Amino acid sequence: MEVIYLLVILWYGGLFFQTFFLHRYAAHQTFYMSKTAEKVTYILTWLFQGSNYLSAYGYGVMHRMHHAYADTEKDPHSPKFDENVLKMMWRTKNVYQDINQQRIEVDEKFTKNVPQWLAFDRIASSRISRVIWTLLYVLFFLQFATAWWQWLFLPVIILMAPIHGVIINWYAHIYGYVNFKVKDTSKNLLPFDFLMMGEAYHNNHHKYGGRANFGVRWHEFDPTYFIMRILNRLGVIKLI
Template sequence: MTIIIFVVILWYSGLFFQSFFLHRYAAHQTFTMSKTAERITYILTWIFQGPSYLSAYGYGIMHRIHHAFTDTEKDPHSPSYDENLFAMMWKTKNIYQDINNDRIEVDKKFKINIPQWKRFDAFASSRLSRVLWGALYIAFFAVFATAWWQWLLLPIALFMAPVHGVIINWFAHIIGYTNFKTTDTSKNLFRFDFLMMGEGYHNNHHKFAARPNFGGVHWYEIDVTYAIMKMLHAVGFIKLKPIALKVKAVR
């Protein structure tokens, strides 16, 4: 039971910071925060993503490219142009690393106001950091695993961020339902997104990328990450940008 609780905590905490910080802040800038709050969030993202830590700089730019070229040959991750999900994950990893390490030229428009903390990212993304986190996870499993099958959860814990990514970037372009007609294959995975904390409303998001609330088109589309963002806004940790939140689905 301890291992299951551990993996569930890693799943939702890592997912929250990927959605809240990397996606809605770095890539889409649906809210603002102070430099101190930004640095705190960087550190929390590293703590909860652990060995699969993603840089806000690399992720933010790559995600903007994804929106600009969705389902085309220039898309960093698309089921339409990748043979299988593993091929897509590998290509995504390489493109992310090339962007994050400035190994490829990126159009300046994709870099506008992207947050970057070079010194911290150099450490958090280092092989040393990833190996140490991995060792901690393995040690935790060694102490608390009570059945052989619990070890099957270790790869998920170690590669949590890529697992989150492939669920949206692969499956949310293949299965699900749509509220809106778009020029791409984006779909909503669930009526109530219990698994991805709002990220699963991918069709809604591709239609209105600047909206902080990915759900809300129907009463059952509850975006848990957005609900937390509203609380953080209320206490002054972030400031949500004013934007029209009422949308109508195309049936």
């Protein structure tokens, strides 16, 4: 059972910091936080994402590009212009790395006010960090896995952030329902988002990109926004 507990903790922990910090803060700035709180959140993101840590700067810039160029040839990830999931993942990886390593020129509108902690990202994004996290996961499985099928969860843990990305950037542009007419193929993947902490309300988000609450209809409960309201009341963040 320990392996299942780890999977659930890392799935929802990593997902929370992806949607809360990388998406709603770095990319869309739907709330404010102090520089101290920002740095603590960087560290927590690394602890929960581990081997698949994503830079707030790289993610934030790339996601802004996705909104600006959704379902066009300039979109970093689109089922419309990628033949399959693997090709989309590979292209997304290349764009993300090009942004982080400043190999491409990026329009200022995509980089404005996106948080960046270069010294920390050099450590958290390094191959050494990713290898160490992977070894820690393997050691955990060696200690606690009690059946062969539990080892099937190991690659999911190692590649969890890309898997989260695939669910939304591929499947939420193909399957689901639409609340709003937009210029792209974004859809709400789930009517009640128990899996992606609000990220599955993708059509809503493409309609209202700067809205902190991704849910719109009565049944579209957004768990991340609920937590954000608590953090706002405690003074940790300030919702816009």
